[in-house]
Amino acid sequence: MKTDSKITSDLSAQIAKEIRDAIVDGRMIVDERLPSEAELASEFNVSRPTVREALKRLAAQSLIRTQRGAFGGAFVKRLSYEEAYGQHITTSTLLLSMNAVRFETACEARYTLERACAPMAAARRSPDHLATMRAEIHRQTQPGLSDESFCASDVTFHRALVDAADNPVLSYQLAGAVEAMQPLMNMITFTERSRETIVGFHTEIADAVEARDAEAADTKLEALAAYTLTLGQDAMEKRARRSE
Amino acid sequence: MKTDSKITSDLSAQIAKEIRDAIVDGRMIVDERLPSEAELASEFNVSRPTVREALKRLAAQSLIRTQRGAFGGAFVKRLSYEEAYGQHITTSTLLLSMNAVRFETACEARYTLERACAPMAAARRSPDHLATMRAEIHRQTQPGLSDESFCASDVTFHRALVDAADNPVLSYQLAGAVEAMQPLMNMITFTERSRETIVGFHTEIADAVEARDAEAADTKLEALAAYTLTLGQDAMEKRARRSE
DNA sequence: GCGCGGAAAATGTCAGACAATTAAATGTAT
DNA sequence: ATACATTTAATTGTCTGACATTTTCCGCGC
Numbered sequence: 126m127k128t129d130s131k132i133t134s135d136l137s138a139q140i141a142k143e144i145r146d147a148i149v150d151g152r153m154i155v156d157e158r159l160p161s162e163a164e165l166a167s168e169f170n171v172s173r174p175t176v177r178e179a180l181k182r183l184a185a186q187s188l189i190r191t192q193r194g195a196f197g198g199a200f201v202k203r204l205s206y207e208e209a210y211g212q213h214i215t216t217s218t219l220l221l222s223m224n225a226v227r228f229e230t231a232c233e234a235r236y237t238l239e240r241a242c243a244p245m246a247a248a249r250r251s252p253d254h255l256a257t258m259r260a261e262i263h264r265q266t267q268p269g270l271s272d273e274s275f276c277a278s279d280v281t282f283h284r285a286l287v288d289a290a291d292n293p294v295l296s297y298q299l300a301g302a303v304e305a306m307q308p309l310m311n312m313i314t315f316t317e318r319s320r321e322t323i324v325g326f327h328t329e330i331a332d333a334v335e336a337r338d339a340e341a342a343d344t345k346l347e348a349l350a351a352y353t354l355t356l357g358q359d360a361m362e363k364r365a366r367r368s369e
Numbered sequence: 370m371k372t373d374s375k376i377t378s379d380l381s382a383q384i385a386k387e388i389r390d391a392i393v394d395g396r397m398i399v400d401e402r403l404p405s406e407a408e409l410a411s412e413f414n415v416s417r418p419t420v421r422e423a424l425k426r427l428a429a430q431s432l433i434r435t436q437r438g439a440f441g442g443a444f445v446k447r448l449s450y451e452e453a454y455g456q457h458i459t460t461s462t463l464l465l466s467m468n469a470v471r472f473e474t475a476c477e478a479r480y481t482l483e484r485a486c487a488p489m490a491a492a493r494r495s496p497d498h499l500a501t502m503r504a505e506i507h508r509q510t511q512p513g514l515s516d517e518s519f520c521a522s523d524v525t526f527h528r529a530l531v532d533a534a535d536n537p538v539l540s541y542q543l544a545g546a547v548e549a550m551q552p553l554m555n556m557i558t559f560t561e562r563s564r565e566t567i568v569g570f571h572t573e574i575a576d577a578v579e580a581r582d583a584e585a586a587d588t589k590l591e592a593l594a595a596y597t598l599t600l601g602q603d604a605m606e607k608r609a610r611r612s613e
Numbered sequence: 614g615c616g617c618g619g620a621a622a623a624t625g626t627c628a629g630a631c632a633a634t635t636a637a638a639t640g641t642a643t
Numbered sequence: 644a645t646a647c648a649t650t651t652a653a654t655t656g657t658c659t660g661a662c663a664t665t666t667t668c669c670g671c672g673c
Contacts, residue, residue: 172628183429193656194653204468295482378633
């Protein structure tokens with residue numbers, strides 16, 4: 126008997142849910158092999174295509190990986206930081222772009238979290254992270270740089286700052302906040318003057334981190350946050366005026 | 370011609386990627402209808418089951434929703450905060466449980482981020498959030514409460530604190546950090562004494578937030594973080610000794 | 614004008630087949 | 644006996660065609 130929760134259809138979703146639950150609450154462990162598609166099909170009393178749809182759902186969430194051939198099959202996959210980053214960033218970006226989130230809200234969230242990392246980054250920064258930050262600052266001074274490239278470099282700079290805090294869980298959580306801002310930032314038209322100002326802030330932040338000066342790092346980040354906010358508000362205002 | 374990137378197979382993954390890209394970078398907008406499965410099949414030169422596998426992948430990421438019947442089909446879905454929360458929490462939980470993240474690392478990340486919210490929560494808290502916090506504190510004093518329920522209540526308390534900052538983006542980002550800690554927290558056995566201490570901290574935090582005292586809220590959270598850390602370390606030590 | 618029923622379009626599901634891939638088992642030559 | 648080549652079996656990947664189900668629309672009769 127199998128009078129499951131959901132009254133109506135979408136068998137593949139139900140099957141995916143059952144397997145997902147088994148993985149999430151530890152009844153299946155990493156690298157454990159799932160039954161073959163044929164076995165799952167008879168186990169759940171559905172056809173193989175339906176089972177496959179369920180497995181693809183799980184694969185899309187990086188919960189399983191599949192291997193062809195004899196002794197192949199579907200295996201519970203160890204979720205790597207890289208993949209988790211990727212999913213988190215995709216979700217965050219979509220969330221912001223699809224829900225008309227105000228620039229101020231996103232900006233506040235991002236800098237609030239980033240400032241929380243600054244003291245730890247100042248305390249623990251490695252030469253490597255510092256070098257990345259300096260390299261990105263240098264790139265940001267190149268004259269021919271497109272707005273998109275400038276923003277990408279900006280993201281890399283801030284990622285390096287967060288990574289300098291040397292806590293992978295923190296890096297993962299902040300990846301979404303920092304990266305998801307990029308599309309919003311791209312909407313701001315950077316004048317030569319504002320780029321110069323931003324690079325100035327970046328330099329001050331890097332200096333503070335290099336000097337292991339937690340307080341200065343926080344102060345400079347706060348200043349950058351305030352400046353970014355004014356930039357964004359100006360851009361929004363101009364856009365609003367144009368579209369009237 | 371279609372000599373796409375990936376040399377080898379998994380057509381459904383390629384197709385899913387193409388559609389996902391179209392959605393993520395705005396070539397398809399919310400509520401826009403995708404071609405029917407049959408049309409997609411002929412467009413990509415694959416069979417309908419393959420197209421369906423691709424669509425299920427996208428559905429698993431909440432990128433599309435499907436509707437049966439005439440004029441039904443697959444539509445680009447507006448990613449809601451609730452669904453984004455859910456995905457974020459699932460991913461975060463798995464990331465921690467599958468990668469042997471040290472308790473200290475997760476704990477540090479969580480409280481670092483949460484403390485960043487405290488000042489904002491103190492400034493903006495609504496009576497509603499305050500009431501939730503008080504209610505959970507009360508629940509935590511109930512004698513018969515199981516460890517799991519205590520932890521769940523703990524999560525709800527902290528979520529209310531974060532939500533009090535009144536920034537949905539911030540709430541979303543922190544959902545992962547706070548909720549994903551629960552399984553780790555469940556591993557700590559709470560004695561009656563430590564529950565009492567935790568409830569004490571919670572009360573102090575709620576008091577500080579009620580008084581709109583940002584500094585006190587931060588201080589109390591810091592103290593709770595330190596206490597949680599020692600609890601966790603004790604538990605880990607005991608476990609290590611037992612398994613020797 | 615209003616309800617009712619069928620047509621049409623779409624997804625959901627199934628069954629069976631074949632192709633492709635991979636590791637183990639088997640066979641063969643040195 | 645060992646190393647190498649070949650077969651074999653298991654499993655996923657893909658295709659074809661069919662039927663079931665759901666939903667909207669349109670026309671028909673009243």
